[in-house]
Amino acid sequence: MEDKTIGAAHGAGGDAPAEPGRRRALGWALGVAGTAWLGRAGAASRGPLDDRPVRILVPQTPGTTPDSVARILAPHLNRELGLPFVVENRAGASGIIGMEAAAKAPPDGHTLLSNVSTTLTLPYFYDKLPFDVLADFTPIGLVGSGNFALVVHQGLPVADVAQLLAYAKARPGQLRYASPGLGTHHHLCMELLMAKTGIQLQHIPYKGSAGATTDVLSGQVEVMFLPVQVAMNHAASGRIKVLGGTRLQRQPPYMDLPTLDERGVAGYDVDPWYALWGPQGMAAPVVQRYNALLQTLLSRADVKQELAAVGLATRPSPPAELTRIAQAEQQLWAGLLKGKPNLAKAG
Structure with missing residues (x-):
């Protein structure tokens, strides 16, 4: 930057060749001053941080x-x-x-x-x-x-949360749900749903969300919680049904998606x-x-x-x-x- 600034100072003097030494000195001084000013401005914008990545x-x-x-x-x-x-x-x-x-x-x-x-x-x-x-x-x-959404494979004969709960209660431990592993939102949301409703589902943990989602879409696993935007994208293809969101109140931009609380799971709220x-x-x-x-x-x-x-x-x-x-x-x-x-x- 200093060299570029000096070059600009040399050119700024027009064509007059008078006092080249003084012009070079002035250009050098302006370059140093400009670099120092930029350094102070950068430091001020960074606050207490230095210039490392x-x-x-x-x-x-x-x-x-x-x-x-x-x-x-x-x-x-x-x-x-x-x-x-x-x-x-x-x-x-x-x-x-x-x-x-x-x-x-x-x-x-x-x-x-x-x-x-x-x-x-x-x-x-x-x-x-x-x-x-x-x-x-x-x-x-x-x-x-x-926000996360509770989804089921399109082949599961349920149309809403109440039907899913009734279907699961009649078949304790038979329905399976997928997650990318222990402690993920996909897993914890389902644990909370089971605790609040008394249903029993079999947990199928995967080593990532891709495999878990693929198996729900194909019907190898029946139930899952998915990030709401992912759920809505797949629902548009008709392969899954979206039953409700995890937040206590409806969240934009999916204001048409009912909450699990609205669908009868009182107080359900995962943020x-x-x-x-x-x-x-x-x-x-x-x-x-x-x-x-x-x-x-x-x-x-x-x-x-x-x-x-x-x-x-x-x-x-x-x-x-x-x-x-x-x-x-x-x-x-x-x-x-x-x-x-x-x-x-x-x-």
Whole structure:
């Protein structure tokens, strides 16, 4: 940049050849001053961050919603702060690998974590974790909330939630439901439905959502919870029927989808939310800088549209609100998961 600035200063003097030494000196001075000014402006926009790249760790595979959140936010953060934001997937062990990497990273603001709320249930599935799911992370802010939908294969002779419940109660343990694995929303939503209604379904866990979804579409498995936008896309093809959403109130853009609460499962409410975190011990100015920027981005129409495309409604919040919601999320699932004999510890 300094060389380009000097070149521009040389040309700005027109054709007059007088005082070349003075012109070179003036050009050099202007170049240094311009570079210094840009450096100060960049530093001011970054706040307490330096000029190193920022990693956004995602403890899930590419194509998942936390990954989409990171890849949507990264270019916007880059433009606002003038820093490279690199999305790095560290999938495996139900999110433990990526979360451990984030928890052990320096708390300097150059490592962030894009994560989903279900990882707060990891202590109920694993006896030993290399981190505390709350205490070892610094809350930065919520990004958005989604919605899941209860679906059945089109060949199942039920047309609504009441018929599904009656059909399942008449055949305890015979109907099967698919999930990408223990502790996912697909799994937890069904556990909550069974707890609230008394039905018994057989859990068929897969090693990812693709295989689980494929088998529900083909009828190999009868029932599943799916992200609402995925469910609606497949319902349009006629291969599945969508019976109700997991949120307590109807959520845009699918306002025609009734909630499970409306369909007779009183008080059913699961909010799949996504947030940004940092390692434990991030300095307050760093957290405040990121949170303020995140709230600004989430208020913009273009960012809202990008997140809506992956099924999320933006939900800006201060860090303290994220902490409160995370604690409430843990309490919700603690009552359901603790001591259940069919939810054996994974390790």
